[in-house]
Amino acid sequence: MSEEVSVVVGIRVRPFSEREKKLGATCCVETDGNTTILQAVDDDPKAREPKKFTFDASFWSHDGFDELPSGYLRAAPGSKYADQQLVFDTFGKQVLQNAWDGYHCCLFAYGQTGAGKSYSMVGYGANRGIVPISCQEIFRRIENSQDADLTFEVSASMVEIYNEQVQDLLVPAKSRPKKGLEIRESQQLGIYIAGVVKRPVDSYPAIEAVMEEGTENRTIGATLMNATSSRAHTVITIEFKQVSKASGHSGVKVSLINLVDLAGSEKAGQTGASGDRLKEGCAINKSLSALGNVIEKLADKATGKAKLNAVVPYRDSKLTRLLQNALGGSSKTVMICAISPASSNHEETLSTLRYADRAKRIKNSATVNENPQDKLIRQLREENAKLKAMFGSDESPTDGEGLAQKQAEIAALEEALNEMQKSFAQRMEESQQASKKRDVEKGDLSLPHISNLNEDDLLT
Numbered sequence: 001m002s003e004e005v006s007v008v009v010g011i012r013v014r015p016f017s018e019r020e021k022k023l024g025a026t027c028c029v030e031t032d033g034n035t036t037i038l039q040a041v042d043d044d045p046k047a048r049e050p051k052k053f054t055f056d057a058s059f060w061s062h063d064g065f066d067e068l069p070s071g072y073l074r075a076a077p078g079s080k081y082a083d084q085q086l087v088f089d090t091f092g093k094q095v096l097q098n099a100w101d102g103y104h105c106c107l108f109a110y111g112q113t114g115a116g117k118s119y120s121m122v123g124y125g126a127n128r129g130i131v132p133i134s135c136q137e138i139f140r141r142i143e144n145s146q147d148a149d150l151t152f153e154v155s156a157s158m159v160e161i162y163n164e165q166v167q168d169l170l171v172p173a174k175s176r177p178k179k180g181l182e183i184r185e186s187q188q189l190g191i192y193i194a195g196v197v198k199r200p201v202d203s204y205p206a207i208e209a210v211m212e213e214g215t216e217n218r219t220i221g222a223t224l225m226n227a228t229s230s231r232a233h234t235v236i237t238i239e240f241k242q243v244s245k246a247s248g249h250s251g252v253k254v255s256l257i258n259l260v261d262l263a264g265s266e267k268a269g270q271t272g273a274s275g276d277r278l279k280e281g282c283a284i285n286k287s288l289s290a291l292g293n294v295i296e297k298l299a300d301k302a303t304g305k306a307k308l309n310a311v312v313p314y315r316d317s318k319l320t321r322l323l324q325n326a327l328g329g330s331s332k333t334v335m336i337c338a339i340s341p342a343s344s345n346h347e348e349t350l351s352t353l354r355y356a357d358r359a360k361r362i363k364n365s366a367t368v369n370e371n372p373q374d375k376l377i378r379q380l381r382e383e384n385a386k387l388k389a390m391f392g393s394d395e396s397p398t399d400g401e402g403l404a405q406k407q408a409e410i411a412a413l414e415e416a417l418n419e420m421q422k423s424f425a426q427r428m429e430e431s432q433q434a435s436k437k438r439d440v441e442k443g444d445l446s447l448p449h450i451s452n453l454n455e456d457d458l459l460t
Contacts, residue, residue, distance in 0.1 A: 003367070007327070008334045009360040010057035010091060011036045011353070012082065013341050014116035025342035029349065031058040031080070038350055041343045053353045055360060057090050061116075062341050071126040084127050087120060091334045092130045096137055098332040099240050099255040102368035106258040106326035110288075110355065111338035112348040113264030120336055121261040122215070131211065131236060131259050138240070139204045153241040155198040156207050158214030161318050162232035163283045169214035169234075170197045183321045191324050198239060211236070232280075233287065233319055234261040254369050258326060262288070262319075290317035292355060298328045299361040332366045335359050 013029050013036075030037040036058045038051045064079025075081040091107060098105040107130065109117035123129030142152045158169040165180030182194045201207040218234060238257040243250060263284045293313055300306040314324045326333045337356040339349045 003365070005332055005364050005366050007359050007362045007364065008091070008094070008332075009055045009356050010059060010087075010334070010336050011053070011055050011356060012059040012087065012116065012120055012336055012338050013062045014119070014338060015062050016342060017114060017340075020340070020342040020344055023342075023344050025344040027062065027341045028343045028346055029062075029339065029341040031060045034058050036339075036353060038346070038353060041346045051350065051353070053357050055356060059087055059090075068126075073127055084120075084123060084129060084133070087336070088130050088133045091336065092134050092137070095257065095332075095334055096134060096141070098366075099238075099257050100141070100242075102242070102253045102255055103366050104256045104258075104325060104329075104331040104369060105333070106260065106323070106331050107334040107336070108258075108260030108262060108323070108326070109336045109338060110262050111264055111352050112340065112345065115264060115338035115340050115352070117264060117336075117338045118261055120338060121259065132208065134257070134259070135207045135211065135238070136204045138238070139207070149245045151243045153200070153239075153243065154202070154207070155200045155239045156210045157193075157196050157198045157237045157239075158210065158234070159193060159196060159237075160218060160232040160234045161287065161322070163280060164287065164318050166193060166318055166322075167232075168195075168197055169217040170199060170210065173217065183318060190329075191322065193322070207238075233263050233284075235259070235322060236261075256331075258323075258331075260323070260326075262291075287317040287319040290320050291323070294320045294323075294327060295355065295359050295362065298363075299358040301328075302361045302363045326364075327362060328364060330365055330367045333362075333364060 011031075013031060016025065016027075026041075028039045028041050030039065034057055035052055035054045038053070040048045040050060042048075059082035060080045061082050064076050064081040065073045065083070066076045067073055072083075073081075074083050075086075095105045095107050109121050111117050119127070119129065121129045122131050138154065142154075145152070159181070160167050160169055166183060167176055167180050181196060183191065184194050185191050199210050201210060214234075214236070218232065236259040238259070240255045240257060242253045242255075244253070290313065293316065297306065297310060297312045301310065301312070312328060314320045320327075325331045335356065337352050339352050341349075
C-alpha cells in the first residue's frame with residue numbers, strides 16, 4: 001500500500017565567506033521559526049517588500065555560535081544558531097527512521113557554489129555532517145537491537161556525476177570505463193547503476209573507511225567563490241537489509257538510503273572559471289537546469305496545473321535520471337537548500353528559495369519495500385511477540401478462549417506463508433497427487449460399477 005507524502009524541504013543560512021566580507025556585503029536574510037525572509041537590496045520601490053518563504057525548517061547558522069576547544073561550533077547561550085547535531089536531529093533521524101520502516105529514502109543538498117552544501121552533508125573536522133552521523137547511527141541502532149530473529153546487512157556505494165558521466169568513486173581512476181557507468185531501469189530493481197561496486201560493511205569504522213576512500217577520489221577544484229568547490233554531483237547509497245525469521249521462514253526488507261551532495265550552480269563571471277573549470281561549470285549548470293525543469297513539472301502536476309499526459313523530462317540529464325525515484329517516485333525525500341545571506345548573492349539566494357518553494361509541492365507515493373511473503377513473515381513475528389507478551393503480562397488468558405484465538409491466527413498465517421513459499425513445481429506435484437487420489441477413490445470406471453446419479457443418497 002502506497003502513502004502519498006510531500007518532499008520535506010529545509011533552508012540553512014551559512015556565515016559570511018572571506019570574499020563576501022571583503023566586498024562589504026550586508027546580511028539580507030532572516031529566519032523566523034520555519035519562515036525564511038529575504039530583504040530587498042535594490043533602490044527600486046517595487047523591490048523593497050521583503051519576500052517570505054515557509055518551509056519545514058529554517059536553520060540559522062550565520063552567527064551566534066561558540067567554538068569549543070575541539071573545533072566544534074555550538075549555539076551560544078540564548079542564540080538561535082543551528083549546529084550540525086540539530087540539523088541531523090531534524091532531518092537525518094527522519095531519513096533513518098524511514099529506512100528502518102522499509103522505505104527508500106533520499107536526502108540531498110542544493111544551492112549555489114560555496115553555499116555550504118558539503119558542510120551540511122559531509123562536514124569539516126569536528127563538525128561532522130549528516131552523512132557520517134547517519135552512518136554511525138545506523139550501526140548504533142543495529143547494536144542496540146534486542147531481536148534475535150532479526151539480522152541486518154549493510155553495504156555502501158559512492159559515485160559522482162562528472163561532466164554528465166557516472167563514475168564509481170570506489171574504483172581507481174585508471175580502472176574506470178572512459179564513458180562512465182550506465183544508468184538503467186528494470187521492473188524489479190527500479191532505477192539502478194549497472195556495474196557499481198557495493199562494499200559490504202559490518203561496523204562504523206568500516207563504512208567510514210569506504211566514505212573516506214570515495215571522498216579522496218572526488219573531483220574538486222578551486223574557484224574565486226570556493227577554494228574546494230565540488231566539480232561533480234556525489235551520490236552515496238547505503239543499502240540496508242533487514243532479514244527476519246519466523247517459524248523456519250525468512251524474509252527480507254530492503255531500503256536504499258541515497259545521500260546526495262549536489263555541485264553548486266555558478267556564474268562564470270563570479271567564479272572566474274576558465275578552461276576545465278568552465279567546462280565543468282557548464283555541465284553542472286546544465287544538469288541543475290534539468291533538475292529545475294523536473295521539479296517544476298512535478299510541482300505543476302501536484303497542484304493540477306500540468307497538462308494532461310504531460311511528460312516529466314527525467315532523461316534530460318544523468319542527475320535527474322538517478323533522482324527519478326526520489327522525485328515523484330516511491331521514495332521519502334528530504335531536501336536541504338543552503339543559501340548565502342550576503343547582499344552580493346541576493347539574486348542566487350532568491351533563485352534557490354524559489355527552487356525550494358517549488359520542490360515542497362512535489363508528491364511522492366512511498367511504499368514499504370517488502371513482498372507479500374515478507375509481509376506475512378513480519379506479521380507472524382508480530383503475532384508471536386504478542387502471544388509471548390500475553391503470557392508475561394496480566395492479559396494472559398484464563399479461559400483459554402483468547403489463547404485459542406491467537407493460536408488460530410498464527411496457524412492461519414503459517415499456512416498462508418507455507419503456501420506462498422512453495423514453488424510452482426511443488427504445487428503442480430501436489431495437484432497431480434490429489435488428482436490421482438481422487439481417481440483411486442472413484443475406482444476403475446472401465447469395470448462394471450454402480451453410479452449414484454442423485455446428490456442425496458437416500459433418493460437413489
